Amino acid sequence: FHTKDAAQRDEDGYFWYAGRADDVIISAGYRIGPFEVESACIEHPAVREAAAVASPDSKRGHVVKAFVVLAEGRVPSEELAGEIKTFVRGHLSAYAYPRKIEFVDDLPKTLTGKIRRIELREKELGA
Template sequence: YGLTVLDYYGLTESYPLVANYPFMEVREGSMGRPMPGWDVQILDEDERPVAQGDRGEICLRARSNPHYPLGYWNAPEDSEEVFGGEWFHTKDAASMDEDGYVWYEGRADDVIISSGYRIGPFEVESACLEHPSVAEAAVVASPDEARGYVVKAFIVLAEGHEPSDELGSEIGRFVREHHSAYAYPRRVEFVDELPKTLTGKIRRIELRQREASS
């Protein structure tokens, strides 16, 4: 329709943190740049800034803006745990480029560690969706004796395609060749639908629990 979509990112606890403004260059796929007045950084597990372009957790320096919440209503212990430290942890993963644009990579607690590699499910899902037979994809960690965990993709096929072992292998090869030599689904399971929230977000936690108990 000739319109420019201005993505932004925020939480109930933190208000918008990152946004595309009408006067700035919009980079497709990016959530934009940190909002003025917020000290937003991409940190590792020890609350240290990650290298430029590396995956980390989106964190907000506590009380860096007068809008920073005082806490949860009538929940002092939860308030202290969430808001009492130097950084507010969003539990969302992203990377930041050389110009300060933030690129979402999924939930921080969804990360898959396989043979020492840290793999974000969002990027693998996006690569799966580029295959013409894939309508929807969800990626989780699947226990593996040799690697600890491997990447497993739950796939909803597009109309006109039938599930088969050959197609599962083809999707895995496709992602490996077009995306990454290590961040690709070694296991594929075809499903009729994916578990989702009322707002349409994929509930990876259900798939992780299913894998852990299988």
């Protein structure tokens, strides 16, 4: 689209919003919208908020990385990260689940409450 938004058309001709073109994650040739990953993440009872960005990967070019804010009383651990990955993989295509998870205290947001993925992408790239 001219708005720099990305969408996909399904076999029935319906369009599905995938996100801003610069937010779309391309992993092994697949286009992955961050919203679908984030929505699946927050369905897990331990997750309060999530944001998905591309993370460099030598095999796939990029993989999905989720920055996760846990629900109150939950403690970050490798075991919990694995549980969230498995949960999300059960809700999305196998290529779309987050292969990396980083637990954070909060997510950067605009004044209107939208997640500032650009800050997370810059953090991921070390910029």
